[in-house]
Amino acid sequence: MSLIKKLRDFFSKPSARYSAGGLIAIGAIGALILWGGTSTMMSATSTTEFCISCHEINDNAYAEYQQTIHFQNSSGIKAECADCHIPHDFAGKIIRKIEASREIYGHLTGIIDTPEKYDAHRPAMAAKVWSEMHANDSANCRSCHINLEENVDLQYTWASNNHKRMATENLxxxxxxxGIAHKLPNTSRMSKSIPPVNP
Ligand code: HEC
Ligand code: HEC
Ligand code: HEC
Ligand code: HEC
Structure with missing residues (x-):
């Protein structure tokens, strides 16, 4: 039987001829292909190159980040946009990607397409990032800065005194x-409070 005929038969014959197991197997293969496609799409849209295809404009997000220790430091570990901004778990990634359609809409409507517009919109954008990070207990930071609380006693006093506060205050x-990767918004709504020097 030629392959074409086999295929034609396969698609034209009633499904009752195929065992439930066979159909499930086909479904599973299809799901795997979809999954693979999704993963490829996820990686492609998580690269710094992808992010800066929009965020390079106007010398803001990307240019500012390039001046910081997370772009270049003696350890050689570089934090990419996605390391800080995209959840590391698969479900979180998917949700973030769907949510990012707002960014495409914003791009098309030019919400941040001049330096002035960017600065005007920065407080709102930063506030969104802060509240996300506060809500997930800075999960992305913790994926690199591990065991910070366990090691407070190894840190210098100013840092350790402040890091101990995480256990007792909701911090x-x-x-x-x-403002570790970009300029802080210039606004009275800025929520950064300068931590006290050693008591
Ligand atoms: C299609 C262009 C485009 C691409 C690609 C893009 N962004 Fe954006 N991004 C925008 C626009 C426009 C906004 C402002 C959206 C708004 O506030 O409505 C924005 C907002 C943001 C914000 C502010 C907080 C928020 O959620 O709105 C962050 C953080 C951000 N982008 C990070 C990234 C990262 C990381 C990538 C790469 C994974 C990326 N962006 C890719 C256009 C883009
Ligand atoms: C991809 C890994 C990675 C991620 C994600 C990351 N960092 Fe870092 N961070 C580093 C490295 C590497 C350094 C530089 C260490 C050095 O050279 O001493 C650093 C340095 C720092 C410093 C010291 C800054 C200074 O000026 O000395 C602070 C504070 C910091 N990170 C906070 C954060 C916070 C907050 C987040 C989350 C928003 C975060 N980091 C996310 C890897 C990361
Ligand atoms: C209550 C405020 C506070 C909180 C919460 C906090 N830090 Fe810090 N952190 C400080 C202060 C203050 C310093 C010392 C000043 C400095 O180095 O910037 C410091 C220092 C650091 C340093 C530099 C240490 C060094 O040896 O140079 C890193 C890295 C860091 N913090 C990461 C983190 C991470 C990751 C978290 C969350 C798990 C965190 N911090 C939570 C206030 C805080
Ligand atoms: C080390 C973590 C880190 C890295 C790396 C990082 N960001 Fe951010 N980003 C933040 C934080 C934290 C904020 C919230 C505002 C603040 O505190 O500066 C932020 C805010 C933003 C905003 C909102 C505007 C603003 O200035 O507040 C945009 C847009 C953005 N990031 C895009 C990017 C892009 C694009 C890259 C890669 C070129 C990137 N970020 C790399 C941590 C990071």
């Missing part, structure tokens, strides 16, 4: 370490 990394 997480982003509540104190804002």
């Amino acid at each position: 997480t990394c982003i509540d104190c370490h804002q």
Whole structure:
């Protein structure tokens, strides 16, 4: 039987001829292909190149980040946009990607397409990032900065005194370490409070 005929038969014959197991197997293969496609799409849209295809404009997000320790430091570990901005778990990634359609809409409507517009919109954008990071206990920061709380005694006093506060006050990394990759918004709504010097 030629392959074409086999295929034609396969698609034209009633499904009752195929066992439930066979159909499930086909479904599973289809799901795997979809999954693979999704993963490829996820990686492609998580690269810094992809992000800066929009965020390079106007010398803001990308240019500012390039001046910071997360772009270049002696450890050689570079934090990419996605390391800080995209959840690391698969479900979180999917949700973030769907949510990012708002960014495409914003791009098309030119919401941040001049330096002035960007600065005007920065407080709202930053506030969104802060509240996300506060809500997930700065999960992205913690994927690199591990065991910070366990090791407070190895840190210098100013840092350790402040890091100990995480156990007792409802504080997480982003509540104190804002403006680590970009300029802080220029606004009275800025929520950064300068932590006290050693008591
Ligand atoms: C199609 C262009 C485009 C691409 C690609 C893009 N962004 Fe955006 N991004 C925007 C626009 C426009 C906004 C402002 C959206 C708004 O506030 O409505 C934005 C907002 C943001 C914000 C502010 C907070 C928020 O959720 O609105 C962050 C953080 C951000 N982008 C990070 C990224 C990262 C990381 C990538 C790469 C994974 C990326 N963007 C890719 C256009 C883009
Ligand atoms: C991809 C890994 C990675 C991620 C994600 C990451 N960091 Fe870092 N961070 C580093 C590295 C590497 C350094 C530089 C260490 C060095 O050279 O001493 C650093 C340095 C720092 C410093 C010291 C800054 C200074 O000026 O000395 C702070 C504070 C910090 N990170 C906070 C954060 C916070 C808050 C987040 C989440 C928003 C975060 N980091 C996310 C890897 C990361
Ligand atoms: C209550 C405020 C506060 C919180 C919450 C906080 N930090 Fe800090 N952190 C500080 C202060 C203050 C310093 C010392 C000043 C500095 O180095 O910037 C510091 C220092 C650091 C340093 C530099 C240490 C060094 O040896 O140079 C890193 C890295 C860091 N923090 C990461 C984090 C991470 C990751 C989290 C969340 C798990 C976090 N911090 C939570 C206030 C805080
Ligand atoms: C080390 C973590 C880190 C990295 C790496 C990082 N960001 Fe951010 N980003 C933040 C934080 C934290 C904020 C919230 C505002 C703040 O505190 O500066 C933010 C805010 C933003 C905003 C909102 C505007 C603003 O200035 O607040 C945009 C847009 C953005 N990031 C895009 C990017 C893009 C694009 C890249 C890669 C070129 C990138 N970020 C790399 C941590 C990071």
